[in-house]
Amino acid sequence: MFDKLDDLLVRFEELLNELGEPGVTDDPAHFQKLMKEQSDLQPIVDAYKEYKKNKETIEDSLSMLESEKDEEMREMLKEELSDAKKRVEELEHELKILLLPKDPNDSKNVIVEIRGGAGGDEAALFAAEIYRMYVKYAESRRWKTEMLSLNENGIGGFKEVMIKGEGAYSRLKYESGVHRVQRVPETESGGRIHTSTCTVAIMPEAEEIDFHLDLNECKFDVFRASGNGGQCVNTTDSAVRLTHIPTGIVISCQDEKSQLKNKDKALRVLRSRLYEMELAKQHDAEAEARRSQIGTGDRSEKIRTYNFPQGRVTDHRIKLTLHRLENILNGDLDEIIDSLIAADQAVKLTKLNEQE
Numbered sequence: 351m352f353d354k355l356d357d358l359l360v361r362f363e364e365l366l367n368e369l370g371e372p373g374v375t376d377d378p379a380h381f382q383k384l385m386k387e388q389s390d391l392q393p394i395v396d397a398y399k400e401y402k403k404n405k406e407t408i409e410d411s412l413s414m415l416e417s418e419k420d421e422e423m424r425e426m427l428k429e430e431l432s433d434a435k436k437r438v439e440e441l442e443h444e445l446k447i448l449l450l451p452k453d454p455n456d457s458k459n460v461i462v463e464i465r466g467g468a469g470g471d472e473a474a475l476f477a478a479e480i481y482r483m484y485v486k487y488a489e490s491r492r493w494k495t496e497m498l499s500l501n502e503n504g505i506g507g508f509k510e511v512m513i514k515g516e517g518a519y520s521r522l523k524y525e526s527g528v529h530r531v532q533r534v535p536e537t538e539s540g541g542r543i544h545t546s547t548c549t550v551a552i553m554p555e556a557e558e559i560d561f562h563l564d565l566n567e568c569k570f571d572v573f574r575a576s577g578n579g580g581q582c583v584n585t586t587d588s589a590v591r592l593t594h595i596p597t598g599i600v601i602s603c604q605d606e607k608s609q610l611k612n613k614d615k616a617l618r619v620l621r622s623r624l625y626e627m628e629l630a631k632q633h634d635a636e637a638e639a640r641r642s643q644i645g646t647g648d649r650s651e652k653i654r655t656y657n658f659p660q661g662r663v664t665d666h667r668i669k670l671t672l673h674r675l676e677n678i679l680n681g682d683l684d685e686i687i688d689s690l691i692a693a694d695q696a697v698k699l700t701k702l703n704e705q706e
Contacts (some may be wrong), residue, residue, distance in 0.1 A: 351449065355398045361397045362388070386457075394448045400440040407434040419629045429705060438584040446702070447695050453680030455554035455629075456520035461498065462507045462552055467528065469546025476531045476656075479679060481509045484522070486681025488513045491521075498603065498619055512555065512618075519554045524690040526552045533658035547652075555618065559633040563621050569593040572609060596695040599623055668693045 368374060368437040375381050411431040418424050464481050466473035486651045488495045493515025513522065530547050571591040589604030590612040601619045655664045656675060662672045663678050663686070670689050672678065678686070 351445070353396070354449065355445065358391060358394055359398065362391045364389070376667075390393060390452075394445070395439055397444050401438060401445065404434045404437045404441065405432075408438065409437050442444070446699055449667035450695065450698050450702070451519065451521070457517055458519045458554040459512060459514040460518045460522050460552055461555055461619060462511050462513060462522065463548065464511075465549045467547035469531075469544065472535045472544055473546040473548055476536075476546050477509065479531075480529055480548055480550065481511065482684070483679050483681055484513065484525075485511065487683045488515065488518075488681075490681050491515060493518055498615055519552070521687050521691075522552050523554075524687060524694075525550050525653075530652060530655045532655060551626075553622045553626040554629075556621045563617065563624065566597050568617075568620070569595060570613065579638075582685075588612060590616050592620055594620055594624070597624070597627070665690070 365384055369381075369384055369388065374384070392593050408431060411434065415424060415427050415431070418427060462481075462484055464477050464484075466477040469476070485495050485702070493513050496512040496514070497509075528547050528549055530545060532543055532545050535543055535544050571593070573589050573591060586670070588607055589602065590609060592601045592603075592613070593599070594601075599620060601616045601623075603615045649665045653665065653667055655666070655690045656679070657664070658675065661674070661675045661677055662671055662673045665686055668689055670686065672685065674682065
């Protein structure tokens with residue numbers, strides 16, 4: 351591990367020298383790449399420098415204890431030694447986590463697809479609440495949200511939203527799966543608790559460099575937008591339906607007044623869906639790696655229950671129960687997501703230690 355860390359220190363210094371050269375901004379793409387690499391290495395370099403500093407403190411304290419006779423001074427050195435040893439242990443663990451292989455999609459924006467599942471109208475209502483939860487969470491992290499497509503059945507139905515922000519996928523990727531709600535619906539006169547579900551899919555936004563989409567395999571249809579109000583609704587053919595012929599995937603976009611903007615949105619969603627299918631194939635091929643993750647990300651996997659009578663939320667993958675239902679539905683997801691990330695890292699660290 352330490353040979354690798356020494357190499358990273360050398361690379362970090364090289365990056366600083368390159369970024370200090372006068373003509374570095376002449377090639378914006380290369381400059382961006384260097385800045386990204388520096389940003390990725392910074393936390394590792396900072397932790398390793400602190401580790402080395404504490405190792406030196408341990409050596410100095412031990413050396414001084416051998417010759418020091420004054421009891422008060424000896425106690426001070428012992429305390430310093432104890433603190434440095436404790437910090438070295440913490441930093442070793444921290445560095446192991448920082449050196450874990452990174453998911454190349456972690457820094458990407460995400461497309462969140464939410465579909466009402468079992469439970470009819472109640473499932474559609476729950477899908478709308480889950481959509482609102484993610485929008486609120488994005489706002490709390492100062493990420494931007496953009497509605498991509500919406501298919502309402504009068505109550506909620508299907509929603510697809512783009513969330514843009516640094517590291518959005520790294521935090522939201524654990525949300526894929528079946529979310530279950532247990533509560534008494536407003537329409538239930540007998541007071542019985544019903545169980546409904548919605549399915550969440552988290553897809554990294556695919557850029558053209560990630561996935562080449564052949565437009566010859568796409569069929570575009572235009573139609574008049576439907577829905578509430580607006581001067582352009584039902585008056586112009588601005589809505590777009592995009593069909594990917596090889597897979598049969600159909601994307602409809604009608605949120606923008608411009609047909610070109612709706613077409614661009616539809617292409618972005620399709621590219622991300624196809625990219626996710628490609629990732630899923632790789633995911634299946636790497637069965638062992640898949641087992642090392644917290645949850646498979648499979649859309650059929652039941653991951654979380656929201657129980658209204660008890661005011662609790664339970665994440666079944668890590669057996670975490672929180673009695674803060676209202677706060678969580680208002681976007682306070684950090685405690686759940688941090689726990690999932692920690693559990694995922696613990697599993698990966700265990701596997702890494704077994705291989706060493």
